[in-house]
Amino acid sequence: MRTGYDLELVHLTKRYGDALAVKDLNHVFAPGSYVCLLGPSGCGKSSTLRMIAGHEEVSEGSILMSGQDISPLSPAQRGTAMMFQNYALFPHLNVRDNVAFSLRMKGIDRTTRHGRANELLELVDMTSYADRLPSQLSGGQQQRVALARALVTNPKVLLLDEPLSALDPFLRIRMRSELKKLQRELGITFIHVTHGQDEALALADEIVVMNDAVIEQAGAARDVWAAPRTEFVARFIGGHNVIALEGGKATVRADAVRISEDTPAATGHGLPATVVAVEYQGASVAVTTRTETGTEVLALLPEEQFYASPQNPGETVRLSWDEGRLHRLLA
Structure with a gap:
């Protein structure tokens, strides 16, 4: 019997007209794990993430959270939160109000939502920037704000769509270590989409390699690296x-x-x-x-x-x- 906030994909399929983007995925994400969906552009990894988030409709199959099918629910009802690739911060709101925005939409009073936003800003080491606008922040600082905003509602699962792609190489390495540390502190499941093999190997407890709308191989990072099952995985993961x-x-x-x-x-x-x-x-x-x-x-x-x-x-x-x-x- 499974416990905790486990997430399961059951025969999950996504079609865009006649194009098959995701084909019959079956996979269980272990509670509290850091999972990387890895694969080339167009393999279906982002479509999978967006279906979990509720930003894409499921064509067939279901998405289970602790046994309950969440696929009919709105994004706000799922217990998930998504951090987008471009961070999508509101340029006219300061950092604190950006982080607190979803709480404002829920009708939570200003004192309470600002208190919660301040807690998250402290978690991501951005307290001193609370009154600045996004345009006054560096790329790495904007990423921290986006991360705090995604976490403000206490999600069971955090979904990250190529969150490091906009950063320079040095900052990318620094930020991935911070993501890993944060995930360990929070103890919630992170599902992180990337096409970077080094990024996946550095971050993931589990790597799910996708190709041509299906899962080619899934397993512990070291197992996928050391024992690729298919020629595609061997070539894509690199070093073989x-x-x-x-x-x-x-x-x-x-x-x-x-x-x-x-x-x-x-x-x-x-x-x-x-x-x-x-x-x-x-x-x-x-x-x-x-x-x-x-x-x-x-x-x-x-x-x-x-x-x-x-x-x-x-x-x-x-x-x-x-x-x-x-x-x-x-x-």
Whole structure:
């Protein structure tokens, strides 16, 4: 028997005319977890989030919150809150009034709603900015205000639609750590849509990989990374090479690929390939090679190892890996 505010999708489907955006999704989101819906543009992840929020109608299926179908309910009745990609702050309202806006719409008195808004602003470290307008804030500060506004109604589930995409790379890394910390403090479920693999791996207790309107794979972040089930997941999650084998395909992680010089003594040992690109990444060097069959294989080598015997584009090399590092794909 499940407890808490668990959220379940049951045969959830969304059509836009003849186009199928979400196809027969079945999934349970564990209470109090940080979940990332990960996938390329157009895969159905944002449509799924918007159906959970109540901003899109369900074509077929249901959305259950602790066993109750919430799909017929309005967004305000669902126990969910959504933080939009563009933050959607009201430019004419100060920070405090932006955060308190939904409480104002519910008819809550000014003293009470401002008190609650001040609590949330303290939570996101924005108390000193309460009287400023959104135009007087940085992107990261605006995000904190949007987050406080989404949390002001004490939602059971917080829905985040690519909340970090508008931030610069440095601030994006900082803010994702703050999101994770906040989710742990609140203890509620966060469902976060992203197309960034690094973002999903850094944040998620569970990653749900979507492709072409369906769930390709769902599981703990480490499991999805280490054991992709399909070629799509292996390629999309990154860091894996897809290798053709007799009877199917397998992946080998880029950091498991070894490179040696192609000498006469090495003939028959390893897979011959040609170096096509070398990219210095600080602690490691990414070496892209192409085999005789045209397959690209990426090797991620420690900096010291690469520069002890560097390779250059155009040189022939031998690729090898431990057979135990190969992971067979199901599809």
